[in-house]
Amino acid sequence: MSGPKLAVIEAKGLTYAYPGGTRPSIEDISITIESGEFVILTGPSGCGKTTLCRCFNGLIPHFYGGKLEGDMVVASLKVSEHPIYELARHVGLVFQNPENQLFALSVEKDVAFGLENLGMPRDEIKKRVDWALQMTDIEDLRERAPNELSGGQQQRVAIACVLAMQPEVMVLDEPTSFLDPVGAQKIFEVVNDLNKKLGITVVLVEHRLDLASQYANHVIVVDEGKIVLDGEPREVFTSETARLIGVGIPKATRLYQVLKENGIRLSKVPVTSGEASQLLQEVLRHNRG
Amino acid sequence: MSVFDGLRFRRVSSPVHRLDPRAKFFYVCVFFVIAVLFNKLLPLILLFFVQIPFVVLAGVQREWVRSMRGASLFAAFIFLFNFVFTYFYTEYPRLPSPSLLEYSLAMTLRFLVLVESFSMFFLTTSPDHLGLALEQSRVPYEFCFAFTTAVRFVPVLAEEAQTIMDAQKARGLELERGGFMKRVRNYIPILIPLIVSAIRRSLELAEAMESRAWGASEKRTNLYVLKMKKADYALALISVLMLALAVYAWLYLPIPSITVFLPS
Amino acid sequence: MEALRGVSLTVQNGEFIAIMGQNGAGKTTLVKHFNGLLKPTKGEVLIDGVSTREMSVASLARKVGFVFQNPDHQLFCETVEEEVAYALRNFGFKERDIKRRVTWALNLLGLTQYRQTSPFMLSGGERKRVALASVLAWNPKVVILDEPTIGQDYQQKEKLRQFIVQLNAQGKTVIIVTHDVEFVAECNPRVVLMAQGKIVAEGGAKQVLTNRDLVAQASIVPPQITQIFLGLKDLELPTDVIDVYEAMRVLMDFLEASS
Numbered sequence: 001m002s003g004p005k006l007a008v009i010e011a012k013g014l015t016y017a018y019p020g021g022t023r024p025s026i027e028d029i030s031i032t033i034e035s036g037e038f039v040i041l042t043g044p045s046g047c048g049k050t051t052l053c054r055c056f057n058g059l060i061p062h063f064y065g066g067k068l069e070g071d072m073v074v075a076s077l078k079v080s081e082h083p084i085y086e087l088a089r090h091v092g093l094v095f096q097n098p099e100n101q102l103f104a105l106s107v108e109k110d111v112a113f114g115l116e117n118l119g120m121p122r123d124e125i126k127k128r129v130d131w132a133l134q135m136t137d138i139e140d141l142r143e144r145a146p147n148e149l150s151g152g153q154q155q156r157v158a159i160a161c162v163l164a165m166q167p168e169v170m171v172l173d174e175p176t177s178f179l180d181p182v183g184a185q186k187i188f189e190v191v192n193d194l195n196k197k198l199g200i201t202v203v204l205v206e207h208r209l210d211l212a213s214q215y216a217n218h219v220i221v222v223d224e225g226k227i228v229l230d231g232e233p234r235e236v237f238t239s240e241t242a243r244l245i246g247v248g249i250p251k252a253t254r255l256y257q258v259l260k261e262n263g264i265r266l267s268k269v270p271v272t273s274g275e276a277s278q279l280l281q282e283v284l285r286h287n288r289g
Numbered sequence: 290m291s292v293f294d295g296l297r298f299r300r301v302s303s304p305v306h307r308l309d310p311r312a313k314f315f316y317v318c319v320f321f322v323i324a325v326l327f328n329k330l331l332p333l334i335l336l337f338f339v340q341i342p343f344v345v346l347a348g349v350q351r352e353w354v355r356s357m358r359g360a361s362l363f364a365a366f367i368f369l370f371n372f373v374f375t376y377f378y379t380e381y382p383r384l385p386s387p388s389l390l391e392y393s394l395a396m397t398l399r400f401l402v403l404v405e406s407f408s409m410f411f412l413t414t415s416p417d418h419l420g421l422a423l424e425q426s427r428v429p430y431e432f433c434f435a436f437t438t439a440v441r442f443v444p445v446l447a448e449e450a451q452t453i454m455d456a457q458k459a460r461g462l463e464l465e466r467g468g469f470m471k472r473v474r475n476y477i478p479i480l481i482p483l484i485v486s487a488i489r490r491s492l493e494l495a496e497a498m499e500s501r502a503w504g505a506s507e508k509r510t511n512l513y514v515l516k517m518k519k520a521d522y523a524l525a526l527i528s529v530l531m532l533a534l535a536v537y538a539w540l541y542l543p544i545p546s547i548t549v550f551l552p553s
Numbered sequence: 554m555e556a557l558r559g560v561s562l563t564v565q566n567g568e569f570i571a572i573m574g575q576n577g578a579g580k581t582t583l584v585k586h587f588n589g590l591l592k593p594t595k596g597e598v599l600i601d602g603v604s605t606r607e608m609s610v611a612s613l614a615r616k617v618g619f620v621f622q623n624p625d626h627q628l629f630c631e632t633v634e635e636e637v638a639y640a641l642r643n644f645g646f647k648e649r650d651i652k653r654r655v656t657w658a659l660n661l662l663g664l665t666q667y668r669q670t671s672p673f674m675l676s677g678g679e680r681k682r683v684a685l686a687s688v689l690a691w692n693p694k695v696v697i698l699d700e701p702t703i704g705q706d707y708q709q710k711e712k713l714r715q716f717i718v719q720l721n722a723q724g725k726t727v728i729i730v731t732h733d734v735e736f737v738a739e740c741n742p743r744v745v746l747m748a749q750g751k752i753v754a755e756g757g758a759k760q761v762l763t764n765r766d767l768v769a770q771a772s773i774v775p776p777q778i779t780q781i782f783l784g785l786k787d788l789e790l791p792t793d794v795i796d797v798y799e800a801m802r803v804l805m806d807f808l809e810a811s812s
Contacts, residue, residue, distance in 0.1 A: 043706075044706045044707075044708060044709075045676070045677065045678055045704075045705065045706045045709060046676055046678075054496075057500055059496055059499060059500065062499075063495070063496065063499055084499045084500065084502075085499070085502040085503065085504055085505035086505070088499075088500055088501060088502040088505070089502065092500070092501075093496075093497075093500040095493060095496065095497060096704075097493060099445060100490050100493035100494050100497065101493075101494075101497040102441075103434070103437070103438045103441060103494065103497075103498070104417075104437065104441065105415070105416055105417045105420075105437060105440065105441050106417065108512065109417065109512060109513075112512040113501055114501035114502050115510075115512075116509055116510050116511055116512060117501060117502040117503055117504070117505045117506065117509060118502050118505045118506055119505065119506030119507075119508050119509060119510050120510055121510065122510060122511070122512065122514070125510065125512050126512065129512065145441075146441065147441070147444050147445060150576065150577065151576060152576075161501060162500075162501070165501070165502065174704070177703055177704045178703065178704075179576070180575045180576045180732040180772070180773070181732060181733075181734065181773060181774050182575055182772050182773070182774070183575075183576065185774075207704075207705070207706050207707065210735065210777050246706070246707050246708035246711070247707065248706065248707025248710075250777060251735065251776065251777035251778050251781075251797060252777055252781060254797050255778065255781065255797055255800055255801070258797055258798065258800075258801045259801055259804065262801060262805060264804065264805070264808065273777045273778075273780035273781045273784065274780075274784065276777075276781045276784075277780075277781050277782075277783075277784025277785055278784070280781065280784075280785055280804070281784075281785065281788070283808075284785070284788055284804075284807065284808070284811075285788075287808050287811055287812055288811045449626070452621070452623075452626055453626045453627075455585070455590050455621075456619075456621045456626045456627045457627065458590065458610045458611070458614070459588055459590065459610065459614050459618075459619040459621070460614065460627065460639060460640035460643060460687065460688070461611045461614050461615070461640050461643030461644050462611070462643060463609070463610075463611050463643070477629065478627075478629045478639070481629035482625060482626050482627065482628060482629050485625065485628075485629075485673065486625060486626070489625070
């Protein structure tokens with residue numbers, strides 16, 4: 001294990017209510033995310049995960065208005081004190097709907113969009129666009145128009161658009177909602193690649209824990225605007241709180257729990273089917289003698 | 290509508306497609322001026338046929354024919370309108386003269402010449418290039434962006450309108466039934482979801498734009514830059530020459546009326 | 554390019570079917586033929602023995618209710634009440650009946666308190682329920698749900714699952730179009746697998762979803778429980794397990810038998 005890591009996202013006592021809203025959407029949120037982590041942020045619909053995401057890159061409070069109480073520091077910048085376009089260089093945000101993130105008439109132009117906004121010189125833009133297309137495995141889609149692409153391809157383009165700005169953190173808000181499992185899998189693989197190969201900190205908001213949790217090393221559960229669980233995936237999934245809230249834990253983990261209730265103990269908590277198979281093999285073979 | 294087919298960009302590579310949109314637009318404007326200059330049939334016939342080699346060179350014959358066909362209804366209307374209105378204003382109750390006929394035909398042909406040249410422009414210029422041309426012509430970036438984004442979302446909105454129609458039909462909405470007022474009201478269940486969706490979409494787009502550093506720098510750079518090449522300058526020169534020739538002809542050359550060629 | 558190629562399917566009264574496959578396989582195209590939104594270029598679609606070519610969408614909709622994926626494509630009224638009553642008015646129900654049915658439908662979906670609320674003020678999940686209520690209000694024989702689980706959290710999906718099972722138990726023919734394998738595994742309906750405009754498999758959820766080849770053809774993944782058991786094949790355990798509790802029982806039996 002390496003030495004202490006830098007906190008790339010630090011929230012203390014974060015509270016926010018949308019203007020005109022009666023109750024705060026998030027209340028007293030305090031979390032620490034270290035550089036290079038792959039974090040899954042989950043919780044029931046309407047719990048405040050999306051609101052929290054918008055705090056990471058400054059959409060809250062700058063775009064939505066209202067008062068953001070508490071502290072949110074991302075990449076050493078206090079979010080309430082820096083404009084969104086400055087924070088955009090450090091935190092990229094990929095949204096749920098693939099269609100509404102692509103404005104240009106070709107993939108290339110879309111990926112270049114953020115860099116053009118930043119006023120970068122053209123050679124630098126070209127280099128970064130080529131690199132981003134390569135890293136997200138969409139080189140062959142370079143000249144295509146967005147409405148010719150499938151949802152999964154569009155989301156990869158959106159990721160490339162954000163990646164081109166070379167942020168330290170990438171936040172993805174339910175990016176696979178509209179995708180089928182194969183498309184979703186591809187997205188998680190791409191994002192995992194960026195996390196493991198480039199060291200980009202990933203914050204993934206997801207319900208589909210069966211597909212995504214194998215990549216995460218940190219899980220945060222939000223319920224009714226508050227943090228209720230924050231820790232290592234296997235601990236979080238098997239906690240009583242997760243069961244009470246109704247977090248959709250991976251079936252492999254559920255099987256572990258059900259077996260435990262009936263006296264069969266696996267040596268570790270599985271989150272993927274592969275892990276579960278292996279652990280079951282151990283138990284079943286051992287039993288057979 | 291087939292007249293709009295003539296305005297949609299076709300992704301084909303031809304010398305005309307590769308020309309700078311600014312040069313092409315200048316050429317189209319010149320055409321516009323010349324077409325308006327003359328109201329005799331002969332020069333307009335000339336203008337009409339002069340463009341055809343360009344149409345062939347650009348490889349957009351089929352779309353061009355479609356747009357001409359689509360415009361023909363409107364052209365017929367223009368002819369009738371001009372003929373009838375001018376007749377009753379000037380020559381009634383005498384018999385209509387050949388020069389009146391020529392005038393009406395000329396007006397119609399002028400319309401067709403304009404449709405022809407604008408259609409050519411839009412058929413051979415990608416919206417991307419158009420947006421770029423606008424940007425480099427010092428149009429504020431917000432407008433260029435609004436333009437290309439609008440073009441990008443047209444197919445999306447069209448598909449959404451179809452889905453909404455399907456969804457409401459599945460609830461018993463019958464668009465073809467009923468009197469005029471009922472039919473107009475039948476479109477409310479389609480318009481409202483469409484508008485609400487468009488508003489939601491704009492919000493999401495705005496979020497995405499902000500998140501990608503919109504407004505970060507006063508001096509926005511660009512991945513692509515339009516450069517005027519020799520062919521573009523040549524086109525511009527040709528346009529200027531055409532304009533000069535036309536103005537000269539208009540000022541000093543007597544244009545014979547078509548009636549000269551008719552047997553008396 | 555043909556979206557559907559030689560598809561033949563029979564749905565019996567009161568069945569519960571899941572049509573599955575990846576995005577673009579032709580699932581939605583297929584079900585749009587069931588209420589006449591699409592008419593076949595070749596072949597026929599018969600609803601209760603009558604060809605859809607001879608009927609209008611409105612008259613077919615009376616029998617076949619279709620809940621679209623995005624409720625925002627349907628909502629346009631000022632109140633939830635009007636929204637639910639809309640189709641009833643189109644179908645010519647009497648005012649007295651309309652009131653009764655709206656009350657019933659709102660009650661069924663737990664929306665009574667929102668009767669006078671604007672549908673646009675409701676949350677995403679609530680709007681989905683309004684769309685569902687507005688279809689159930691006219692009590693169609695068949696209910697088609699297009700991708701009902703998109704964007705839903707685990708508890709919402711559970712509630713939906715129970716609701717669908719109840720609808721089916723009450724005698725309605727229920728057809729869901731989905732790529733959510735875990736959801737289908739829990740519902741255990743008859744499954745129709747599609748790929749590239751064709752049907753590649755048909756049968757009980759247990760048979761179809763546990764067949765590795767078929768599932769690969771349709772570009773979906775088997776349920777996680779099945780994947781676990783596929784990894785235990787060499788221990789001679791059954792591989793057609795899709796449910797957690799069934800899995801537990803199978804494993805317990807195995808352990809007991811071998812000790």
